[in-house]
Amino acid sequence: MSTDAPSTPTEPDTPSSRVRERARRRGESLRSSDRRSVLRPGDGPMVILDGVSKEYTSDARGLDDVTLSIESGEFVFLVGPSGSGKSTFIRLLIKEFEPTAGSITVGGRNLQRLRRSKVPYLRRSIGCVFQDYKLLAGRTVYENVAYALQVIGENPRSTRRKVPEILALVGLSDKSDRYPNELSGGEQQRVSIARAFVNHPRLLIADEPTGNLDPETSIGIMQLLYRINRTGTTVIMATHDREMVDKMQMRVIALENGKVVRDQRQASYARADS
Amino acid sequence: MRVRFFFAEALRSIRANAAVSVAATVTVLIAVFILGAFIPSFLYVQSTVDSQKNRLDIRAYISDSATVSQVNGLKTQLDALQANGQVASYTYVSADEGLEELRGRLQDPSILDELPSNPLPAKFTVIPSDPEQSDQIVASLQDSPAIDEELGIDYGEETADKLLTVARFIQWAGLGLISILLVASILLIGNTIRLSIFARRREVEVMKLVGATNWFIRWPFVIEGIVCGLIGAALAVGLLWAVKITVVDTWIQGADSALTRDEATAIAFPLLGLMLIASGAIVGALGSGITLRRFLKV
Ligand SMILES: Nc1ncnc2c1ncn2[C@@H]1O[C@H](COP(=O)(O)OP(=O)(O)O)[C@@H](O)[C@H]1O
């Protein structure tokens, strides 16, 4: 796990390890309230892929024999050119479809053996930020975020408390009554992050959350994900934003044509020329 | 709390889908209105037939040439039948009394004045205890020498059969019409829900991706169907009530016999209204249920 605080972007004041520990514990207690989580508690690997391949059709291959493991609490960049299999990786983790070969374990759960009826519970325990945001068009920012809590049967009172909290965290307090089509791309992206994180999942995956955004907004979102990671949440972020990855110096998993071509800690986007 | 959330979701969907929802609601309104008009009408026809059947008396015509002892013999037979309970009552109607009776029933009795003589025979009018037993009573009286050979014994066999045929026709035609209308309502509600699902298919996709269970997604659609059914039925009941107090009640006021009044109110309106509203809800639930099975495979 990365221990060094990144050079930039960084939080305004670097939290001491005590503060970090407290935040981590708070995160844990929030999580335990979701009693129906299918993820097994514990500090083992959060994600294990073992020989995973995904063939959409005989000539369209999303992933090709990927084996890797991601520890709880890690921050991982999933990089690669467009079409390299980043989204396929992410969609496999929330069981949008099955791998053609291999096995996937999330939070100690083998996804192949997870019954269909349990899939919603898996998805609740994973926060997912989608490349195309996937916001509910007919609902306001507030309602979009609240929906994730309503889905897990959160009572209305704590929903009314938690939603403004998370909207403040992503800096959208003043936009809570807007509809998605009244927001900029960056703002929609932040709503998507707020929704993914509002019930404090142990695993947060983000599919190109800074794609198509201007550099400043990107940095804001990056900071947000970093802060979320500091609460103990495992974060997997797919991106092809070279600059961002280079600045953060986190673990980098590079994909090309569905294959892992590099898996390196505290790395840059491109292989460091030695 | 869940229930409130699901209702809010259903209302959101109805609003977003107003035109189709209104169409489905109107179909339910029409179907339930016709059902609601049919049930009391059918019960009215049914009870009219029943009371007609009960009023079906047996008329044994007495031959002009019958002797007094022959007539007394017939009378003895009738007394015996009355004693064993088959006959409720009987009366002797002389030729003159028969003519007066006829005069009373005719709209224009003056035509009777033109008759040269009384053409009517004397008769016994027999009221059976049970109209179903008319056949047996007739069979036991048939051989009496007092009975007129040509006129014989007349009883309501044919009249009853005709009434029953009409009643049965009305029953089947009505049931057919109502079935068609109810099926149409179910299909239209189903169609509303289908369009609603279609309009929100992207939303449904997103809901699934953020961990909504199947039923969490389904309930609002089911409620949407039930709400359309309930509103349609409630409007139909309101309309029926208006028709009842303006048309039917006036007609009952004008009706001369107490019997008609009883028959026309064979079913209490509140009970009818409840039944109709329940049927609206069932139609709505069926419509959305069927559609969800087909179009919301999750
Ligand atoms: N639904 C699909 N059907 C067929 N091929 C697909 C589908 N989704 C992705 N692919 C293919 O799989 C490969 C990996 O795609 P994807 O995982 O979306 O890459 P990335 O997110 O890195 O751009 C690409 O070649 C793409 O064309």
Ligand SMILES: [Mg+2]
């Ligand atoms: Mg992608």
